Amino acid sequence: MKEETLDKIRTCVIATFHLPPETPITRATTSADVDGWDSLSHAMLIMKVEQEFALELPFDRVYDLANVGELADLVQATLGAGAQST
């Protein structure tokens, strides 16, 4: 499940930043590693991820993420919380 989440996020990152499909995006990838990953494109990425996973990420966390791995963890946690509340 975690790997599947990371794969989907990798796809979102590549699409948002128009990267070549083979670009290595790992848990350790940060905004500094990707050209054009600024505040605006970060918001675009968050919206793309929300669309992809059909969820809304908690606002207070989306600008507090150190790398792609933490974004994946946040998505997992949000999915988990949603599952528990249903």
Add this chain to the structure above:
Amino acid sequence: MKSIVVYGGILAATITSMLSRIGGISGKYRVVHVSADVSNGATPTDLASCAIFFRQDPYVCAFEDSLPSECLRLAFPTLDARHLWPFHCANPYNRPEPPRFPAGRFPYGNSFIVSCLKQGIDPAIIVDRYISAPWGPSWPDLEACERSENARLEAMDARVDIPMLSYIRENIHHRRLFWAPASPTNALLSELIVRMLDRAFAPAKLVSRKVLEELMHLQGAWDLFGAISVPIHPHVAQRFGLQWYDTSEPFRYFDEFIGYREYYDRMVSENGPKPVPSKKDRPTFVVYGNCQADAVAVILRGNAAISKLYDVRYVKSFGAERGRIDPDAVTKCAIFLEQHDREPFEQRERLPRSCTIIRFPSIDCNVLWPFNASNPYDGPEERYPFGRFPYGDRVIIAQIDSGRSADEILEYYLTAWDDYKMDLDRFLKIEMARFEARDAKCDVTMGSYLYERFIHERPLWTANHPTLPFLKELLRRILVAAADRADERLGSIDIDRTIASNFVLSPRGPLGVVSVPIHPKVAEHFQFAWYDPHERYQLFDGNSYDYKEYFEQLIAHSLAKKVVPVP
């Protein structure tokens, strides 16, 4: 047309201005002031056609002999009453502080106060001593002052064609004639002007004193020379029998009225012995960040009071010159203003321990340009160091990448909103979260200010260039924080006035050179009160374009760059 030339100092300049407003003169004569201090004002034609030449005594005019022989030459006196201010002296602590105080805050010195300050007497007791101490033998001899002033005025009266001494003597006891040394009230000034005209145009009577006083009041709510009224010492007022004198009256001090005591309290506290250090000795006030930080530094430097206290420096947080600053300026830094940025200042460790670091945010608001992106089809050109279209658009870039023609791209952009639109409400919520996260890391916050206003007031010209009101608010908040944490003197800085005077010719502010169109659907969604669908947007080439023309230009330029790639 014949001319009337008024030669002399500021009194002559004021008289010139009044003469040119009198009906019987303005239609018949060109009234010209020629400054005795600098050579300006009159052209050779003015001098050759000079019918009346008024000279302010004691100024001597080098060209008076070359005026036409039929020209009427009349000397008038400088209006002064030095004996009313026997402590008057040059103020060694006064410094020009344009734009609000071009002649300084206390252009009229007081020898008692200056002497006390020089002796290092506790400022808290200087004013008490000045006001309450008995008039001792070491204080000015008022009889001698009066004798000497009388002798001076009598000598001047004898030299001039328009004497004023008898009028001053007859009236000085029962009405105010001076606000400060050499600053006559409108009443006295109008008497002088009427006498000048009576003498020049006799037997015609061009204007009455009453009409002239009314004319003067039309020039300003207050007296022409009344910007400051210097309090007269109560003992002096008593000695010279000034019946109109009242220590409880408010004294005019530039834009406000203050009490007798407050005038001197301010003089002691604000204009004490604070020698202005040379630029070399001043501590630095370093501003680190992007172009907004540069604008902040420019405005801070433009304030005379701040520049007197600090050597304001700007350090870039981007590009090849990132972090470039003279090492001495870092070790002398008293206040380090750091824009919150993912590229921190590399020499932070070298800042002195006493340095106050104040972090402030960039002003931005991505919901205005949700498709903004760095434009890969743009680059620096000789005439355009930042490129012609540095602000790209993701939708247009994607269309260019897809190989469509210019017409197809424009058509798509203007009509296919439903195809490329985004959830703007969700985006706004995410943007608010960004403001909040950023503000949490700063000492100065702007997030809620922006959020509360962006619908009603335009915050930005481009994605990273704020409008002047928002930049002004950022500066105001920065100065409040700096006064609170580092230097309380910064709390009284009038930054509004600095901005108003620095940007008279460019009301869009330092970052308003270019502007980028707001998508009409975005404006419609948020109901921007300031949005104008017919607005024209300015580019670096100096031309302005409407919404459609702007995108035609952007698309054409980007396609051209795609064919000839940006180096």
